[in-house]
Amino acid sequence: MRRLDGRTVILTGATGGLGSAIAKRLIAEGASVALTDVDVNACEKLADALGGDTLRLGLDVSDAQAWSAVVAAVHERWGAVHVLVNNAGIGSLGTVETETRERWDQVVEVDQLGTWLGMRQVGPVIERSGGGAIVNIASILGATGGLANSFSYAAAKGAVRSMTMNAALHWATRGVRVNAVVPAFIGTEPLLKRYGGTERHAAMLANTPMNRLGRPEEVAAAVAFLASDDSGYTTGSEIFVDGGWSAR
Incomplete structure (x- = not known):
């Protein structure tokens, strides 16, 4: 059964390794998906590769006016928005001393501010569309000490977790569920290309109880669940897709 038939989704950061896996799963579940990214040409290529009912839009998530333009374009195309997936993000390896x-500022603007602007701009539209879901992509680095670096990224993703709970309470009786997916290290092509075989890669594996990186499809499955009515009584919650990190 396709759980998202008739649903319209706005997905940010759609062209990355994680974003493209999420897009593929949402389309497979029947959703119409607005693929957004700072690189609109990459959105075009992804849409051509995936097929389905898609809209391809450029979006800098830290720009409120850009969000307004995206919402207007999506509403013009489909007349409603039912799901927002705040996936766009950038990272940094800086420590508390070296950042x-x-x-x-760059990391916080994309990862934290961008998530807030998405919820602020799209949440009311989801409510007016009859209800739906917001899914924020957080990180295990915002829930644990991680590998003792990525300080700004950890700060921003920790904020995403608390914003998720706060927004969930705000919309709790108004038909908009707000939840987060908390991945650990996921073996996307960019991550493997950058770190495969390095000491950092070894540290990722050594600190993961399951002793492997996650697969993008495993994160996408959690997103699809939270976007669907199967999670109809779930709000303000988190799904850890982390290979056991949070159990330590």
């Missing part, structure tokens, strides 16, 4: 203010 720069410039990089801190």
